[in-house]
Amino acid sequence: MAVFNVPYYKGEMEIELPDKNLKDVLISKAADYKTNFKEEEIVEKALDNPIGSKSLEELVKGKKSMVIITSDHTRPVPSKITLPILLNRIRKANPNINIKILIAAGFHRPTTREEMIDKFGEEIVQKEEIICHKSKDKEELLKVGVLPSGGELWINKLAAEAELLISEGFIEPHFFAGFSGGRKSILPGIAGAETIMANHCSEFINNENSRTGKLKENPIHEDMLYAAKTAKLAFILNVALDKNKKIIGAFAGDSELAHNKGCEFVSKFYGVSGTKSDIVITTNGGYPLDQNIYQAVKGMTAGEVLSREDGVIIMIASCCDGHGGESFYKNVSSAKNPSELLNRVLKVSRKETVPDQWEFQILARILNKHKVIIVTDMCDPKIIEDMHMYHARDFKKALELAFEIVGKDGKITLIPDGVSSIVKTK
Structure with missing residues (x-):
């Protein structure tokens, strides 16, 4: 046996x-991927070398307020590592900036306080302003455009009105969006329920390109890209994880270009065949x-x-x-x-x-x-x-x-x- x-x-x-x-x-290959760097070092290095974007520090200068989108309780994003690094860099560059953390719950139930503490750590939950997105609450949403597929693009009002909008997340294979991360923090992350449903329609789910590891001609992905650009998602920090949910790669910068680099990394190390x-x-x-x-x-x-x-x-x-x-x-x-x-x-x-x-x-x-x-x-x-x-x-x-x-x-x-x-x- x-x-x-x-x-x-x-x-x-x-x-x-x-x-x-x-x-x-x-x-x-990701399961046994070895690195000589600590998780924090991998994240810091990515932020020191943004892809296709100004540095985070440059982006926050002169801003009075900003919103950081983060994942909810269903995602193993190592926010206990990534969020403190982001917050520290932002406040060093702009000590007086007002920061709101918006949980991208998508169509999921709201994250509980206990789940927040488990995910972010007690200090962040106590000290930071954290809001959980509610996709069905029209009063918290704002229409900002129309998706390529024809659905109305409604997103969280806080994000839509943010002076600077950034997100953190992780990249893994996704069973119909191709890969998680990047643009998904907007759609479905902080989108309205009717927008999510238009994007996740049966026609798109049935499309042969709406499959794991596929981005090219994937109609779901194309809608998501449009949503991220329309929402003015200015900067992302996305990580790749090993089997123990430890960080083995980090990608920061432009929401599309940095995400593409992350997807290339994940494709290389996560592919198997039989x-x-x-x-x-x-x-x-x-x-x-x-x-x-x-x-x-x-x-x-x-x-x-x-x-x-x-x-x-x-x-x-x-x-x-x-x-x-x-x-x-x-x-x-x-x-x-x-x-x-x-x-x-x-x-x-x-x-x-x-x-x-x-x-x-x-x-x-x-x-x-x-x-x-x-x-x-x-x-x-x-x-x-x-x-x-x-x-x-x-x-x-x-x-x-x-x-x-x-x-x-x-x-x-x-x-x-x-x-x-x-x-x-x-």
């Missing part, structure tokens, strides 16, 4: 795989991304690439926060089967997109061709089963169930961190 430790919640889960069945283990298997095992990289089924769909798309039709995807994710979206859950659970749901969604026009539609569309696409088993001891099994998936409390039971479905000789591919891998077929 081959033994592996894969990410699960805030730790790891040990799994055993029969040698005769194990076909491939796909680990990106051939189709009967069983594909994957994860969502542990907490915070594995905290609900909604987010776990991202890791499932990695398994989707290499799972044969009617094969099994074993998704190891705590889902400690349940389904992660009421509309997401209700649409999937109320459908007769995934095929019915997928056919219905594909008929929905751009302007009639409903909350969480993009997520249940992708899940339905996966479930229409593959069986999914979620391994967790932290989620109500009924939620999982209601959503046309199988539940296993531990990995051993999941593997037994998978062999029942595909046969005892089924070949296995393991992708230890699906959410941080750009998976391609050989």
